[in-house]
Amino acid sequence: MERVKKNQFIFVSYFLVINSIISCVLGFNVPSIFIFGDSIFDAGNNHYNKNCTAQADFPPYGSNFFHHPTGRFTNGRTVADFISQFIGIPLQSPFLEAQLELINGSRKKYPSNGINFASAGSGVLSTTNQDLGVTPIQDQIQQFKTLVQQNHITKKQIQQSLFFFESGSNDIFSYFYPFDAPTLAPNAYVQAMLDQVTSFVDEICKLGARRIALFSLGPVGCVPARTLLPGAPIDKCYGKMNKMVKNYNMGLESLVKIIPTKYYPGSFAVFGDVYKIVQIFEANPKHYGFSDVTNACCGDGTLGGLLQCGKEGYKICANPNEYLFWDYFHPSEHTYNLISKALWNGIHTKIRPINLKTLANMTLT
Numbered sequence: 001m002e003r004v005k006k007n008q009f010i011f012v013s014y015f016l017v018i019n020s021i022i023s024c025v026l027g028f029n030v031p032s033i034f035i036f037g038d039s040i041f042d043a044g045n046n047h048y049n050k051n052c053t054a055q056a057d058f059p060p061y062g063s064n065f066f067h068h069p070t071g072r073f074t075n076g077r078t079v080a081d082f083i084s085q086f087i088g089i090p091l092q093s094p095f096l097e098a099q100l101e102l103i104n105g106s107r108k109k110y111p112s113n114g115i116n117f118a119s120a121g122s123g124v125l126s127t128t129n130q131d132l133g134v135t136p137i138q139d140q141i142q143q144f145k146t147l148v149q150q151n152h153i154t155k156k157q158i159q160q161s162l163f164f165f166e167s168g169s170n171d172i173f174s175y176f177y178p179f180d181a182p183t184l185a186p187n188a189y190v191q192a193m194l195d196q197v198t199s200f201v202d203e204i205c206k207l208g209a210r211r212i213a214l215f216s217l218g219p220v221g222c223v224p225a226r227t228l229l230p231g232a233p234i235d236k237c238y239g240k241m242n243k244m245v246k247n248y249n250m251g252l253e254s255l256v257k258i259i260p261t262k263y264y265p266g267s268f269a270v271f272g273d274v275y276k277i278v279q280i281f282e283a284n285p286k287h288y289g290f291s292d293v294t295n296a297c298c299g300d301g302t303l304g305g306l307l308q309c310g311k312e313g314y315k316i317c318a319n320p321n322e323y324l325f326w327d328y329f330h331p332s333e334h335t336y337n338l339i340s341k342a343l344w345n346g347i348h349t350k351i352r353p354i355n356l357k358t359l360a361n362m363t364l365t
């Protein structure tokens with residue numbers, strides 16, 4: 001008996017040693033992530049842009065993880081943050097913060113774990129929410145390009161990095177604003193958006209990006225903020241809006257398929273189906289720990305969607321992480337955590353042709 005136990009113990013520790021050697025040697029082959037998009041990813045860029053009125057740099061944003069506002073539009077971490085943690089690298093700083101630190105001397109060089117360029121309220125069309133002073137995707141790529149041209153980021157680092165893109169919700173949401181009547185029909189508008197995404201992909205590929213993840217939009221027509229729009233239903237999602245979202249998502253997926261052939265032979269691109277992932281949560285809320293998948297935890301008015309969280313007169317729920325929506329537009333940290341897990345090691349209905357874990361573990365030659 002004693003003998004068996006001893007052998008088991010030896011076997012177990014041998015296994016542990018081998019295991020840690022393997023993970024040490026293999027690890028994940030990704031030093032950094034470069035992030036582009038809107039409030040889903042913004043980690044504080046807008047906070048450092050004093051001209052910008054789209055902000056979440058006040059309480060109770062950040063309260064459930066960072067315990068202070070960071071400029072993130074949720075109660076904790078975003079998808080980019082969770083994926084960084086899965087890979088085992090620090091969370092990316094907002095570009096404008098890193099730039100400021102370089103200028104004031106508190107930082108010697110740009111961070112080696114990547115940079116976050118995302119700006120809340122921005123879109124793929126440069127006109128979207130221009131009046132709020134947001135940084136559209138074209139300016140984000142220009143900021144990145146400038147750093148590359150000034151040799152702050154090496155070609156080697158770019159080749160080894162992941163590139164995350166998520167944008168388009170604000171363009172589609174703005175399409176339904178009553179005060180600026182759209183001049184394009186829905187399909188033409190979506191096509192104009194996709195043309196901009198194509199230019200973006202073309203640009204980052206030219207700059208050397210090899211591992212690119214384009215994330216679909218979620219069901220934007222279901223956000224509590226739809227109550228701000230005169231034509232939107234309250235008792236169900238806004239079907240017209242979701243139809244545009246689905247068309248845009250289809251275009252993104254087609255783009256993902258041609259990136260490795262057309263834009264950069266030898267590159268890898270994945271399509272994260274966030275729309276589908278969120279639908280799975282909505283179909284079975286309890287299973288995923290949600291008590292509410294309709295209302296904002298933090299805000300006020302119908303669906304909690306009439307007032308931004310943190311603004312005068314806001315109300316907040318007791319358990320934010322039981323809500324799919326943290327505020328009028330944005331998921332809670334719990335939702336982001338579940339989405340991140342699905343993107344990280346999910347099957348092909350959630351992310352395809354490969355998941356982020358596989359993408360991160362590739363050795364490119």
Ligand SMILES: *[C@@H]1O[C@H](CO)[C@@H](O)[C@H](O)[C@H]1NC(C)=O
Pocket residue numbers: 023026027028361
């Ligand atoms: C990376 O891939 C190799 C084989 O391709 C596998 O053995 C290893 O477990 C993977 N590493 C991680 C961290 O997933």
Ligand SMILES: *[C@@H]1O[C@H](CO)[C@@H](O)[C@H](O)[C@H]1NC(C)=O
Pocket residue numbers: 049050051
């Ligand atoms: C803010 O606005 C001023 C004046 O329009 C402009 O010169 C400046 O570049 C803007 N700053 C940022 C960070 O966009």
Ligand SMILES: *[C@@H]1O[C@H](CO)[C@@H](O)[C@H](O)[C@H]1NC(C)=O
Pocket residue numbers: 097100101104105106
């Ligand atoms: C430099 O800027 C950063 C970011 O705003 C700030 O946290 C830090 O205190 C500043 N350092 C100095 C020396 O001014």
